[in-house]
Amino acid sequence: MTSSTQVAAIAARDGVALVPIGATEQHGPHLPVTTDTTIAAAFATAASARVARDVATWVLPAVPFGFSPEHAGRPGTVSLSPRTLLAVADDIGRGVAASGIRRLLFVNGHGGNPELLHVACRQLRERRGLAAFAVHVPGLALPPELAEGVTTGDLDAHAGHYETSVLLALDPASVDMDAARADGLDEVTAAADSLTRPFGAVSVPWHVDDLSHSGVIGDPTTADAGWGERAFAAQAAALADIVRAVAAHPLPDEWVHSRRGDAE
Numbered sequence: 001m002t003s004s005t006q007v008a009a010i011a012a013r014d015g016v017a018l019v020p021i022g023a024t025e026q027h028g029p030h031l032p033v034t035t036d037t038t039i040a041a042a043f044a045t046a047a048s049a050r051v052a053r054d055v056a057t058w059v060l061p062a063v064p065f066g067f068s069p070e071h072a073g074r075p076g077t078v079s080l081s082p083r084t085l086l087a088v089a090d091d092i093g094r095g096v097a098a099s100g101i102r103r104l105l106f107v108n109g110h111g112g113n114p115e116l117l118h119v120a121c122r123q124l125r126e127r128r129g130l131a132a133f134a135v136h137v138p139g140l141a142l143p144p145e146l147a148e149g150v151t152t153g154d155l156d157a158h159a160g161h162y163e164t165s166v167l168l169a170l171d172p173a174s175v176d177m178d179a180a181r182a183d184g185l186d187e188v189t190a191a192a193d194s195l196t197r198p199f200g201a202v203s204v205p206w207h208v209d210d211l212s213h214s215g216v217i218g219d220p221t222t223a224d225a226g227w228g229e230r231a232f233a234a235q236a237a238a239l240a241d242i243v244r245a246v247a248a249h250p251l252p253d254e255w256v257h258s259r260r261g262d263a264e
Contacts, residue, residue, distance in 0.1 A: 002058060002059075006058075007058055007099050007100075007101075008099070008100065009056070010056040010057065010058045010101060011099055011100030011101045012100070013056035014056070014102075014103075014247070015055065015056030015057055015058060015101055015103070015247070016055055016056070016057050016058075016101070016103045016104070016105060016243055016246050016247050017057070017058045017060060017096045017099075017101045017103070017104045017105070018044040018047065018048060018057055018058065018059045018060065018105050018107055018243070019044075019060045019063065019092055019096075019104060019105070019106050019107065020037070020040035020041040020043070020044040020059070020060070020061075020062035020063065020107045020108075020109070021037075021040055021062065021063040021066060021106055021107070021108050021109070021110070021113060021117070022034070022035075022036035022037030022038070022039065022040040022041070022062060022063070022064060022066060022108075022109040022110050023036040023037065023064075023065060023066035023067075023068050023079075023109075023110035023112065023113070024037070024064055024065050024066075024068075024076070024077065024078040025066075025068040025071040025074070025076065025077040025078070025079070025110075026071050026074035026075065026076045026077050026208075026215045027158070027159040027163065027215065027216075028158075028159040028179075028180075028181075028183070028214050028215045028216035028220070029176070029179040029180075029181075029214060029215075030159070030164065030175060030176045030177060030178075030179040030180040030181075030216075030220060031159050031163060031164060031167060031174070031175060031176075031220075032167075032174045033076035033077070034064065034174075035109075035159070035163055035167060036066065036109040036110040037062050037063075037064045037109060037110075038109075038167065038170060038171060038174075039109040039137070039138065039163070039166055039167070039170070040062055040107050040108060040109030040110075040137065041062040041109075042170050042232070043107055043109070043137045043232075043235065043236055043239055044059050044062075044107040044239075045059055046232070046236040046239070046240075047107070047236055047239040047240045047242075047243050048243070050236065050237065050240035050243075051240050051243050051244055051247075054244060054247070055243055055244055055247040057243065058096075058099075058101060060092070060096075063088065063092075065078055065079070065080045065085075066079070066080060066085065066110040066112055066113045067079060067080055067081075067082060067085050067110075067112045067113055067116055068080075068110070068112050069112070069207075070112060070206060070207050070208055071207075071208050071215070072207070073209070074208065074215055082116055085113070085116050085120070086116060086119060086120055086123065089106070089116075089117065089120035089123075089124070090120065090123060090124065090127060090128070092104075093120075093124040093127075093128045093130050093132060094127075094128055096128075096130065097128045097129060097130055102129070102130055102131060102251050103130070103131045103132075103133075103246050103247060103249065103251075104124065104130050104131070104132045104133070105132075105133045105134070105135065105242070105243060105246050106120070106121070106132075106133070106134040106135070107135060107137060107239065108134055108135065108136045108137065109136075109137060109138060111136065111138075111139075111157075111158075113134075113136070114134065114136045117134035118134060120132070120134070121133060121134050125252050129251075129252055130252070131246070131249050131250070131251050131252060133242075133246050133249075135239065135242055137235055137239055138162060138163070138166075138235070140235045140238045140239065141238070142231055142234055142235070143234055146227065146230055146231050146234065149161075149224075149227050150162060150222075151219065151222055152182075152185060152218050152219050152222075154199065155184070155185055155188050155189070155199075155217065155218060156217075156218040156219070157184070157188070157198075157199060157217040157218055158184075158208065158212075158215070158216065158217040158218060159215065159216045159217070159218065159220060160182075160216060160217060160218015160219055160220050160223075161218055161219055161220060161222050161223050161227075162218075162231065163220075164177075164180065164220035164223035164228075165223040165224055165225065165227045165228030165231065166228040166231060166232055167228070168223055168224070168225035168228050169225050169226075169228035169229040169232055170228070170232070172225060175223075177220075177221075177223070180216075180220040180221050180223065181214060181216065181220070181221065182216070182218070182219035182220070182221055183212045183213060183214045183215075183216040183217065183218075184208075184211040184212035184216060184217035184218065185217075185218070185219065187210070187211040187212070188211055188217065198210070198211065
């Protein structure tokens with residue numbers, strides 16, 4: 001728990017606000033709809049602990065909703081509109097700035113959020129004078145020996161080996177491995193030669209119903225808690241380095257100038 005006094009102390013140390021953001025959406029029959037949010041919150045907390053000696057951080061409560069139209073219609077999916085998500089990000093930034101903190105990092109766990117979060121960060125600079133950043137932590141590079149353990153490679157897109165392994169490490173009671181089944185692999189592979197294939201270089205408005213009966217795209221049956229622990233540790237270390245870089249990043253000139261004007 002963080003008190004108002006503690007937030008003020010973080011601001012006085014020129015600290016960084018970490019905002020975990022995930023989603024509430026179907027993750028097949030074996031993972032909870034809160035998977036992305038759980039992962040994002042755990043990464044933010046772990047990174048904060050890793051940088052505690054170097055950087056003052058305020059880990060805000062996780063935002064449990066994201067932009068999830070690709071899972072619309074599936075039970076358990078609650079998606080924000082782009083306008084709503086951008087408004088929520090702006091409101092959070094406004095509160096962070098009002099608390100005296102000028103650097104903010106969205107720690108994202110949902111693959112549908114990054115594009116909107118990039119826009120949100122640009123708007124937060126313009127509107128709130130924040131040095132705002134976003135990182136999709138599951139997309140951070142893994143050591144080769146761990147990456148090689150994902151037998152489906154780039155097809156491990158949703159509720160597959162990665163997410164299931166990380167949840168087995170973080171919250172094993174939430175995972176029903178008896179219900180885990182591979183799905184979506186044949187459909188994605190069949191489209192591999194198309195310029196408009198899902199997950200390719202071209203932005204494609206794919207929907208999970210195009211690719212999967214169960215909602216899974218990948219193979220969760222290969223998931224392993226030990227692999228998940230190692231992957232989480234590697235990416236948490238990478239995230240800690242990003243937090244340090246954010247803490248050292250110069251503030252927007254327009255905010256610095258406005259503060260000088262206020263002082264004068």
